[in-house]
Amino acid sequence: MHLNQGHITIGCSPFRSTYLLAKFIPYFQKKYPAITLELCEDTTLRLEELALNGETDISISLLPINKKNFSYEELFKERLLLAIPPYHPICREYNLSPGIFSKPPIINLSKLKNTPFILMEQGQKLHCTLLELCRQAGFSPQIKLETQSMDAAQALAGAGIGVTLLPHTLIQSVQPKLAPCYTSLIEKPSRIAIVIWRKNRYLSRAAQKFICLLKNFCAQSTKEKESST
Incomplete structure (x- = not known):
């Protein structure tokens, strides 16, 4: 499979879909048009269950998280x-x-x-x-x-x-x-927004790219908001 191809199932709340992913996904797809995305929307606690069960590759959640069950990266406060x-x-x-x-x-x-x-x-x-x-x-x-x-x-x-x-x-x-x-x-x-995945779960190259770009996107958005206030 080509490095820039793949499929990612992303768990997120309707709130994050509207106010974060709706802005980020067009940016991501412009860079990686061959990677397909699937959104699975639910409450935060339910999304953690889906990630734990392997029904999503990654989910957007909030700290605190059960560190025995999940690996995570911080996005923003x-x-x-x-x-x-x-x-x-x-x-x-x-x-x-x-x-x-x-x-x-x-x-x-x-x-x-x-x-x-x-x-x-x-x-x-x-x-x-x-x-x-x-x-x-x-x-x-x-x-x-x-x-x-x-x-x-x-x-x-x-x-x-x-x-x-x-x-x-x-x-x-x-x-x-x-x-x-x-x-x-x-x-x-x-509260601190994070992206989570099940502990020891294999993360595809596509998922790794998504997480990396999402972190950078959130960091840049935070800088822009801070400079405007």
Whole structure:
């Protein structure tokens, strides 16, 4: 088989498909047009299962990961921000404007203990992250609704349904018609996106090329974003 040929099955969340791979894949295919790609979309935890079972060659996931089961490469770090309904009292307290996220004020999550929350569904790591942050702040959140879509969660926050926790990557990529306000937290939560594959699994040359170019692409994108702020 020619060095530049091959097939890669890639596990990723719908979020990563839209806001990362939709930008990267055209770049990759221009360099390696003979390598075919197949996307398998699911929740982060399910994608880890698929990688472990060998149903995907590689999957895009998040730290922490079970290092006994997986090898991985880091892609980038992303901040997590709170999206708050624009008419919430805390928006007036901090003089927040809808859709502005470049320099969000830092608040204590306990200020929102009496506010309804929008929670990501189980299987997504944001689900556990939000619950743990609330636990550390000394309260159990009032869950108004759960959703699998971060786009929907952001739009619902803007529409006044409740507060939600979202990655900065999503926020800077798309703003709903009714945008929420944004704050950071004193814990400064963040997460690291990674590409994983089953421990001791043979990685084809095509998969190795994909990982190498994806890492470089993410590093360049991070530099461009940092230089623009």
